[in-house]
Amino acid sequence: MNKSVVVAIVVIAAIVVGVPLIAKVMQSSGTSSGGSADTGTAGSDSSAPAPTAAPALDSNSLMNTVWSMRVDKVTLTVTFLPGGALQAQSPMLKALIGTDTVGGSWAVNGANLNITAVAGDQQVSETAVISGDQILVKGTPAKRIQ
Secondary structure (H helix, E strand, O other): OOOOHHHHHHHHHHHHHHHHHHHHHHHOOOOOOOOOOOOOOOOOOOOOOOOOOOOOOOOOHOOOOEEEEEOOEEEEEEEEEEHEEEEOHHHHHHHHOOEEEEEEEEEOOOOOOEEEEEEEEEEEEEEEEEOOEEEEEEEEOOOOOO
């Protein structure tokens, strides 16, 4: 499997999680601060905004929720399943990797939401920021669907 396809899948999964929360934060508090959060993930430190509010989401409140996010022109629907599993879906994935659904894992660590998508033997990880009841992925809010 092409590594760039796997990277796109993980990025899409991260955006799906982040878009709804960022939108809510921006609506309730105006524009978010331009600060950065140290996520511990290479390449994501400067793009992750600092939380503007204490995290209102945790492992229990995210479980069985569904989020939509757009990453690199691909819209993903991500479901946070019990036990730290996740499922990401998009019709665009079928064209890229031959299936419209990929699995992965997720975990909450304070204000950080660590997301990993797995496709075949490739995996891609992203760290989103939980700010209030929103998820921010590289400055882009995720939209909560369910």
